[in-house]
Amino acid sequence: MFCNWRDCQEYRSLGLPLSTTSNEACKLYDATLTQYVGWYDDDSMGGLENCVAQMLSADPQFVMGHVLKNGLDLMGTGRSVALDTDFKRDIDAMVTLSDSGPINQREQLHVQAIKLWADGQMRSACDKWETILVDNPLDMLAIKFAHDAYFYLGLHPQLRDSPARCLPNWKPSMPLYSDLLGIYSFGLEETNLYSQAEKVARQSLEMKKQSAWSTHTLCHVMEMEGRQNEGIGFLSRTLNDWTKCGMLACHNFWHWALYHIEKNEHQGALDIFDTEIAVSLKKSGAMLDVVDVCSLLYRLELEGIDVGSRWNDTFEIIRPHVEDHILAFNDVHIMMACLGSNSKEIVQKMMDSLRGFIRDGSGDNHDLTRDIGMPMCEAFLAYDEGDYGKAVELLLPLRYDVIKIGGSHAQRDIFNLLLIHAALKSDIAEHKKLARHLLMERKALKENSPMTDRLIAKAMATHVD
Structure with a gap:
């Protein structure tokens, strides 16, 4: 951190x-x-x-x-x-x-x-x-x-467009840049731009693997696209990264549980x-x-x-x-x-x-x-x-x-x-x-x-x- x-x-x-x-x-x-x-x-x-x-x-x-x-x-x-x-x-x-x-x-x-x-x-x-x-x-x-x-x-278009307007003014070397990518990725997901959201979220995680909001975006993408097994595997593999972010860990566990409900487990x-x-x-x-x-x-x-x-x-x-x-x-x-x-x-x-x-x-x-x-x-x-x-x-x-x-x-x-x-x-x-x-x-x-x-x-x- x-x-x-x-x-x-x-x-x-x-x-x-x-x-x-x-x-x-x-x-x-x-x-x-x-x-x-x-x-x-x-x-x-x-x-x-x-x-x-x-x-x-x-x-x-x-x-x-x-x-x-x-x-x-x-x-x-x-x-x-x-x-x-x-x-x-x-x-x-x-x-x-x-x-x-x-x-x-x-x-x-x-x-x-x-x-x-x-x-x-x-x-x-x-x-x-x-x-x-x-x-x-x-x-x-x-x-x-x-x-x-x-x-x-x-207000989902605003959720996407507000960070999109700011992002070009930022540099990857700036503190919180990876978090800004996570914020943007979630706006993309909530406006149904799933592939673009996943791309930005993974870019954020490459910069900072503890980016819980980007992990959260991927949870949503996999939920909306019906990728339950992939979601469970992803959260399991990265458990030690996103659980460090305790304020959001419960919500990411919630997504994990949703995958199980979907699968009748x-x-x-x-x-x-x-x-x-x-x-x-x-x-x-x-x-x-x-x-x-x-x-x-x-x-x-x-x-x-x-x-x-x-x-x-x-x-x-x-x-x-x-x-x-x-x-x-x-x-x-x-x-x-x-x-x-x-x-x-x-x-x-x-x-x-x-x-x-x-x-x-x-x-x-x-x-x-x-x-x-x-x-x-x-x-x-x-x-x-x-x-x-x-x-x-x-x-x-x-x-x-x-x-x-x-x-x-x-x-x-x-x-x-x-x-x-x-x-x-x-x-x-x-x-x-x-x-x-x-x-x-x-x-x-x-x-x-x-x-x-x-x-x-x-x-x-x-x-x-």
């Missing part, structure tokens, strides 16, 4: 001056940014959180230090200014600090972007980061914040869940790990697998986030855990809270929750209650809009699977016919899918007049 942290002069030479006179704060900023982009904790630095604390201790007036700290909390999607008064105080203090001292225009735009995101104006925050990148294409913090934001908003998926994914969630409590746990358990249940008491431990970690409503994508997965643990009282609490958020809230996620997130949660609830026809009627109109709540194609596939399973189980004949058509569509999209073949066989065995 990279460890030659850049000081004030080096940032000025890049055309990215930072408004601090503390070389220590600047180097800690660089160390924090490097770990964030690389999805790892540097043990020699005490990890990401320790670097943030030391950075602000070295210079409490360092505006970009506060931008980085608050941005990390926002992008983690586990804190909300609406519910967390300490976090709101941090955001307000950052804005006040930016107004009280001389900072450059780029830094001011960073402050504005973080404030907009905190206030729910997510698309407007993206506009600020893109404004920064027009004049400052070497600003990795703006690149990474925009990349994460586009992922949460389901459910015990293999459960083994990965028990030894890696559940352990990671218990340790981190991170929302990315929450989503992975919920999605994997729910997929196994759709496959008819009894996951035992595994939902219970997951639910206890998720319980504090039932009323967050930071991302509709998170809410739908939290609903899976509430249903999976049979926590009917909490299910009702969450549904009431969602209605209150739709009534009183504002911002981009409010609109997405109203239009997509809430009916998705209602569909999961209907399916859980055995009202499969209602689940179909709720899901079918959303199938081409659900991309707007973010996540990757592979992650959102759970919603496609729920619709298919609901249609197969529905008592309505038209729904059973719909299931067959959806499966033919699925087969055309990914020809080598044992799961789809199993579902087609199940659908064909069902009599339809």
Whole structure:
């Protein structure tokens, strides 16, 4: 891993001056940014959180230090200014600090972007980061914040084009260049440019074999192209590389488990869940790990697998986030855990809270929750209650809009699977016919899918007049 942290002069030479006179704060900023982009904790630095604390201790007036700290909390999607008064105080203090001292225009735009995101104006925050990148294409913090934001908003062309615009200004000798290639490769994959995505990801891995985001891109490519055996082999061979990036390791294990589910090897998926994914969630409590746990358990249940008491431990970690409503994508997965643990009282609490958020809230996620997130949660609830026809009627109109709540194609596939399973189980004949058509569509999209073949066989065995 990279460890030659850049000081004030080096940032000025890049055309990215930072408004601090503390070389220590600047180097800690660089160390924090490097770990964030690389999805790892540097043990020699005490990890990401320790670097943030030391950075602000070295210079409490360092505006970009506060931008980085608050941005990390926002992008983690586990804190909300609406519910967390300490976090709101941090955001307000950052804005006040930016107004009280001389900072450059780029830094001011960073402050504005973080404030907009905190206030729910997510698309407007993206506009600020893109404004920064027009004049400052070497600003990795703006690149990474925009990349994460586009992922949460389901804006896949932007996920690809934003790093593509910056890349020609970079040199391979620059720190974080391989990580930039990884960021770009994922945008290519999410816009279905699989061969190009694989080429760029492998180029990144040749430069830095621990590039977890590039490993992640290849996981997606192999998932979307139905290359399950190759995916398992790839992750197994490179295990000691990508597991060094602990912040993303759980998600790459999730991909490994998906390959096993696809192949009807459910015990293999459960083994990965028990030894890696559940352990990671218990340790981190991170929302990315929450989503992975919920999605994997729910997929196994759709496959008819009894996951035992595994939902219970997951639910206890998720319980504090039932009323967050930071991302509709998170809410739908939290609903899976509430249903999976049979926590009917909490299910009702969450549904009431969602209605209150739709009534009183504002911002981009409010609109997405109203239009997509809430009916998705209602569909999961209907399916859980055995009202499969209602689940179909709720899901079918959303199938081409659900991309707007973010996540990757592979992650959102759970919603496609729920619709298919609901249609197969529905008592309505038209729904059973719909299931067959959806499966033919699925087969055309990914020809080598044992799961789809199993579902087609199940659908064909069902009599339809």
